[in-house]
Amino acid sequence: MASESAPSGIVDRVQSFVAEHRTAILIGTGVAVALGGAAYYASTSAASDADRDRKDHKKGTKPPKKRKSVKDPDGPILEERKPKAEQALKSADEEIIPPTPEELAAMSLEDRGALAASFKTKGNTAYSNKKFEVAASLYTLAIDVAPKPEPVYYSNRAACYVNMTPPKHELVVQDCDEALKLDPNYVKALNRRAMALEGLHRYIESLRDFTAATILDKFTNQNAAQSVERVLKKLTGEKSAEILAKREPRLPSFTFISAYFAAFRTRPPPDLGESPTTGDSTLRLALDALAAEDYPHAVSFVNEALAQDISSDQSRAEALNLRGTFKFLTGDVEGAKADLQESIRLAPAFTQSLVKVASVHMEQGDPAKAFECFDEAIRQNPADPDIYYHRGQVLFIMSEFGDAAENYTKSTELDDQFVFSHIQLAVAQYKSGNLANSMATFRRTLKAFPTRSEPQNYYGELLLDQQRFADAVEKFERAVELEKLKSPPNVLPLVNKGLALYQWKQDVGAAERCCHEALRLDAECEAAVATLAQLSLQQGKIEKAVEMFARQAELARSEPELANALTYQYASAAQLEFMKNYPSMAAELRSMAQNMA
Structure with a gap:
């Protein structure tokens, strides 16, 4: 809330930047998060039952019977991999007699495969009847007699462990590890392991797996969105609490503090x-x-x-x-x-x-x-103009722009030498749709305060919002020149200039140079760090983005700010892990980002 005391500024610019490039950020991290809120996008590993029923109906086949609810609704009964033999035992309750080592040694590879498939089919039947201990034993027999390791057997047994009371998360992880060694692209195993890791509170690894499953599914299915959101929320909540419990109180950046105190006469x-x-x-x-x-x-x-x-x-x-x-x-x-x-x-x-x-x-x-x-x-003290200015700021935050404008006007009537009341009046008029009045107020303010950078900077923001790029950059440059007369200067106009050049000419280099110059002058400027992090995502420089988001987390003043930075950091790190584990997908992922941006 401290930021409300400064006029609408760089935070709005970064918010707009994120909103305008949401799709590319989504591909870049597996999650898109606006600075003022979160929206997560992901997918499950397999089509839903309803999807299959619709496909069966189109083919003229009888829809499957309604399946019983289990903790893993995408369990073995829904397994997409067909058995390699038609043999199957007739009942889930008949006695299972595994072959002796001598009998197994005497079998051909084909017979062993058929027997393993029969155990697997029997396990599917037991699973559908919610006899998870029996099903797990049957999948174990399939693993033991199979002529070669089959990832489906491990994954199916993991689904049984998920549904036991209590769930055997460690065994789920072990079986999914084996399945993924055999088939790294096995999306069901990734999702199952992710759920088990979440149950074990190993949230970073869980997010890694959910992210990998999402990307392997090419972002086509939205059903895992809640899983990604849930894990990120748990992870960032846990890490935020740990960091804040250990962190010594410290001041934010010079730019932030000076903006706060400047908002009081x-x-x-x-x-x-x-x-x-x-x-x-x-x-x-x-x-x-x-x-x-x-x-x-x-x-x-x-x-x-x-x-x-x-x-x-x-x-x-x-x-x-x-x-x-x-x-x-x-x-x-x-x-x-x-x-x-x-x-x-x-x-x-x-x-x-x-x-x-x-x-x-x-x-x-x-x-x-x-x-x-x-x-x-x-x-x-009804004659204190600061009261009305700050009440206007609260109303502005609540989007009550007309009432905010009235308070800014009252503030200027009591003292017309306070530049921020004039600036915020112009911004409130703009937000209310009164473009002509807003521009006129800004022009009067520029004339009344020729040596102040703030009118130039915030007028530039409104021009940028209208996509008047050249005029906006001119105002930001003028603000930068005026700030150079101060020691130390306010660096926000520099960051704004960088964003404007990016939006105007897609000039990433110029935008980065502006932000780096801002950080040279104020090493703790949160806006510059946040913008560099987002620019890194746009270019697919995930390692750099993770580094900048970690720095943003260090600079965060409040728990919401910290959680937001950590959300980006961990989501980006999960996608970076994916690119390391699936190097052949890295180029395809970047291509998807470019096509969707």
Whole structure:
């Protein structure tokens, strides 16, 4: 939610990039995930019963009887491989007498094959009657007497283990391992092993197998989509929790922090009196570091100040506001809420703390509480323009663009020197379909703030959305030039320029150069890392994509951001594993991506 405090920007651009190239990303990873949500695509290994019934009906044959429900509905009764002999035992209950070693040695290879096939057919009958222990024993006999190893026997026995109570996942994996040694393209065995690995909580391996089965089926069947989604969700949830439990709180990138603080108007420092205490003086150092955009020192000083003797409630409220803000930026939402609420208790009229608590409530998915905070802030100080700007931001996120525009207008009426209120008003007008008003607002803003890069950057975004590529690139370049006058600069216009060049001319090299330059200036710019990861996918550079998604996960501020980056990382890694295990399919996979992009 911290990102809502900056105008609609680079995140929207990356979202659009992903949405516009969803198909290619799907082929590139076996999964397509938009930054604001997920949609997974995969397939099962075999046609459904209904598909077969329709095919049988077309041929004029009698549809099969309704089959009994089992945990593995695509089990041996549905096996696509036909037995090699017609021999079959008549009943699942008659006594099975395996041949002695001497009898087996005396049999011809053909007779051994026929006997193995009869055991397999008998196993199918037992399986269809849900006699899984009996069926497993019969498939074991088929394995033992067969003249050569047959992958179908191992796969069918694995289906029996799936249905036992409790399921014997380890044995499923062992049998599917054997089946896949004999036939690496055996999709049913891949799916069965994937399910067993999921049951064993070996999610990375499970995702590997589901991804391989999906690609081998050439993405033609959607029935395994839930399996891919389920495993990815479990995997990313587990890994996110592990990472966050071990991760020390740390600040996000300079670009992110500066955008957040820029969304609040500057205020005069608190009056610390003629004889400031040690705590007062340390708080002054924290505020000076904040003004100099030296964020690490600002954090250090404000923590020290709060451990010392700050002289007044107002000054302590100011310190709690700052510490709560940094906690929020590091992802400590509950800690941020506690500090900001204590700040409000000490200074009820401190409207900035109320506004920031509203952001915390939005981060927690509680807009009603957020609006209560805005209402209280207005009761305390109806002339504070920041209240209306940030309430407009919340309304904008909720797609209430007309109401958002009213709040931005109110903010500018109270203070017309705050550039972001003007920019967001133009963006809200654009989102409402008022193109002429939006463009006019942007032109006025460009004229009123000729030395600010932000109007150039966000006007460029709207031009890019209209596919006015040359004009958009011109605005981004102007924003880049204005940012060069700062130290350090905001690098988002560079990333935007890269995306624009890619969308305009499919110039991947230029896009990558822009992102690399952004990272040279701000090594922790999440937008540049995310864009490079997506560009790598577009080019089939899966190893590079995995590396960049891992870096994106390192930079993630919140659990949703981390889970999103990990989803891409693990999905891409699973596809990379497929290309290593099936090198002959790599070229075909890239061809499919190009044809579908």
